[in-house]
Amino acid sequence: MSFGVDIDHVREHFRLTARFSSAPGLTALFGRSGSGKSTLVDIIGGLIRPTRGRVAVDGQVLVDTDRGIFVPKHRRRIGYVFQDSRLFPHLSVRNNLLYGRWFAQNGGGASGDLAAIVELLGIGALLDRRPDSLSGGEKQRVAIGRALLAHPRLLLMDEPLASLDEARRAEILPYIERLRDEAGVPIVYVSHSVAEVARLATTVVVLSEGKVTAVGPVLDILPLADATDGGGVLDATVARHDEPFHLTVLASAAGELQVPQLAATVGTHVRAYIRARDVMISLRPPEEISALNVLPGRIVAIVASPNGAQADVRLDCNGATLMARLTAKSVQRLALAPGRPVFAVIKSVSFERS
Amino acid sequence: MTEEEWAAVRLSLLVATTATAASLPLGIAVAWLLARGRFWGKSLVDTLVHLPLIMPPVVTGYLLLLTFGRRTPIGAFLADELGIVLSFRWTGAALACAVMGFPLLVRAVRLSIEAVDSRLESAAGTLGANPLWVFATVTLPLSLPGVIAGAILCFAKAMGEFGATITFVSNIPGETQTLPSMIYTLTQVPGGDAGALRLTLISIAISMLALLGSELLARRIGPRRVAT
Numbered sequence: 001m002s003f004g005v006d007i008d009h010v011r012e013h014f015r016l017t018a019r020f021s022s023a024p025g026l027t028a029l030f031g032r033s034g035s036g037k038s039t040l041v042d043i044i045g046g047l048i049r050p051t052r053g054r055v056a057v058d059g060q061v062l063v064d065t066d067r068g069i070f071v072p073k074h075r076r077r078i079g080y081v082f083q084d085s086r087l088f089p090h091l092s093v094r095n096n097l098l099y100g101r102w103f104a105q106n107g108g109g110a111s112g113d114l115a116a117i118v119e120l121l122g123i124g125a126l127l128d129r130r131p132d133s134l135s136g137g138e139k140q141r142v143a144i145g146r147a148l149l150a151h152p153r154l155l156l157m158d159e160p161l162a163s164l165d166e167a168r169r170a171e172i173l174p175y176i177e178r179l180r181d182e183a184g185v186p187i188v189y190v191s192h193s194v195a196e197v198a199r200l201a202t203t204v205v206v207l208s209e210g211k212v213t214a215v216g217p218v219l220d221i222l223p224l225a226d227a228t229d230g231g232g233v234l235d236a237t238v239a240r241h242d243e244p245f246h247l248t249v250l251a252s253a254a255g256e257l258q259v260p261q262l263a264a265t266v267g268t269h270v271r272a273y274i275r276a277r278d279v280m281i282s283l284r285p286p287e288e289i290s291a292l293n294v295l296p297g298r299i300v301a302i303v304a305s306p307n308g309a310q311a312d313v314r315l316d317c318n319g320a321t322l323m324a325r326l327t328a329k330s331v332q333r334l335a336l337a338p339g340r341p342v343f344a345v346i347k348s349v350s351f352e353r354s
Numbered sequence: 355m356t357e358e359e360w361a362a363v364r365l366s367l368l369v370a371t372t373a374t375a376a377s378l379p380l381g382i383a384v385a386w387l388l389a390r391g392r393f394w395g396k397s398l399v400d401t402l403v404h405l406p407l408i409m410p411p412v413v414t415g416y417l418l419l420l421t422f423g424r425r426t427p428i429g430a431f432l433a434d435e436l437g438i439v440l441s442f443r444w445t446g447a448a449l450a451c452a453v454m455g456f457p458l459l460v461r462a463v464r465l466s467i468e469a470v471d472s473r474l475e476s477a478a479g480t481l482g483a484n485p486l487w488v489f490a491t492v493t494l495p496l497s498l499p500g501v502i503a504g505a506i507l508c509f510a511k512a513m514g515e516f517g518a519t520i521t522f523v524s525n526i527p528g529e530t531q532t533l534p535s536m537i538y539t540l541t542q543v544p545g546g547d548a549g550a551l552r553l554t555l556i557s558i559a560i561s562m563l564a565l566l567g568s569e570l571l572a573r574r575i576g577p578r579r580v581a582t
Contacts, residue, residue, distance in 0.1 A: 045480055074485075077482070084473070088492060099478070
């Protein structure tokens, strides 16, 4: 399964140019609001007709403006989970879920699907309720189930967590992970949250002002992404638990990390996201310091912020990329420059299991 | 009440029901076109639909006579080929009432369709529903309160229609003498006051029942039209 996009879309004063093809798993379209992410998924889903270009899924051409091809959205078999769930208010949760089944061509064995997807999303208790009685998180889970039950060959998710508070997000993220790993449907996931992308994405497509600025695996791309909340991602496994101190030790390419105890068994694969503003830099191995995690590395690049007050320092820690956000003054005082070996002092780590 | 008065009440109910039932499908289709369609000549269609509302009813009735009269091409075709005679028959009264009620019906349904969140319709599209199915399973159910309101308005208009009806199909007892025509006739003859009053009360009762019925129906369907 694969899909490819090569489009130009002009709308008033905005121009979107995107060209990429995706790998299996979850492809995150990442960028600030107004970068064209939602327009791009609307084009893939058939809600918008691009000015020029081609969209193909699974070898089938859905849009080709040169050949005059435009497959309408109801014949694309592309599921779409909207930011606002858009559940049908006049139907029960069950009938919302089954809506797409009326039209799915390969309807065989679909009742088994309902049970499986209800179980996957944990919405069994909601089936006879009305959408207006559901919480925001429940609505989004039902919306995801509804899209899946239409047997899509590709699932689009446009900031599905944006309208939810932190607790509700935490409630849904594990379901999206299970979806990515178990449902076997490739996902295109729009987000402007680094934490979400770090946790979920297999591949990242970075959009900025209507242009694709980077495409690649999440570990390579995310540290480069132009984001206010920049950071680095480490792939790690749980090495052991330090019970007396309620800590967990993680092994990663960059070295060992000690973090507040995780409820995960030894050997579990986790993805750690380290925000740039949580990383300090020292020229010598710091001694007598409260921070537990100090990783050696080498400076790869220094990018100054537009107003010159701050700089993002990109570090290569034995192959893993970390970002540190420093003041311009610190950069000058320590005479930081690419190639210089340094030590990254990590104040805190946000852990994202995967 | 006299047998003649009962006949007028029965006829009016038959005419109004037929007129409403006949204009409902067409009215919903036109309302949908006006609400969601984008086509050349849309404002012309809009104007044509509203014409009976702003023209004197007598003019509408006369135009119907000119169009569907027995000796006009359309009237002759309908009578000879399909066996449908409209002029001076109750079917003609139903046609006149349908035409007069049509703008009210379309207006109510159109407003109601416009109030349906079009984001729900595009969501239905991504789930595989073609535009016709989207209309049948999302747009129509969600605009049902407006459809009911429009149908009641159309029915009420048909119950009270006088000018176009009497011009097109005259005032023949037992055939085209509807409730308003009968009341008019009774007020023109000496000693008809009691009968006119009785029919007036019946007319008020029917209107109130229709309104009550629509309220009850609308309440059962409930206010669940916005995207959640």
